[in-house]
Amino acid sequence: DTGVSQDPRHKITKRGQNVTFRCDPISEHNRLYWYRQTLGQGPEFLTYFQNEAQLEKSRLLSDRFSAERPKGSFSTLEIQRTEQGDSAMYLCASSLGAGGPDTGELFFGEGSRLTVL
């Protein structure tokens, strides 16, 4: 499978715990995105990377959230001191980015569903 993969697919945690999600993009893709999707809503942009550089962060990304893409390949999204409001589907997506055709198309993973009790 050469698509975007995310791990874990489901995570249940207690309020106050830390959680980390991993995303492996399509191998030749330079850009990697994190989105959050809550029930009944469309995905909302959180942050994105061009290779290892984090180029933009949404105001939705509070100080408890941190994302990394250390070698320009996989990425991690960590949420510290989770709150019930963090319960959502966290979607990762990738694109060819600079150097590829500018189609605007994103390729999504299946998401990591977080439930905070």
Place this chain on the structure above:
Amino acid sequence: AQTVTQSQPEMSVQEAETVTLSCTYDTSENNYYLFWYKQPPSRQMILVIRQEAYKQQNATENRFSVNFQKAAKSFSLKISDSQLGDTAMYFCAFNLNFGNEKLTFGTGTRLTIIP
């Protein structure tokens, strides 16, 4: 800020019929992309069709076509000869095309194809 509105939370149609999903958006920019993404139950979101704002011709992809009305800021999706596999959430999305894929999504339309 750009906004995308999908006013139909749910729709259903008989198999083989045609269905149209509505989307409106708001922007002051002239150059942008519009997309329809499909999210099947428990599956990843996939691109159905895309439209560049500078193109007057409506995009088509097999059974899927759009009606792009730039002045009205409307971007509807028509699915012809609907199939059971078309059952999914459909999201309209907007991108300003400023060198990234930071998409703004609507709230989605849940489409059910009835056998």
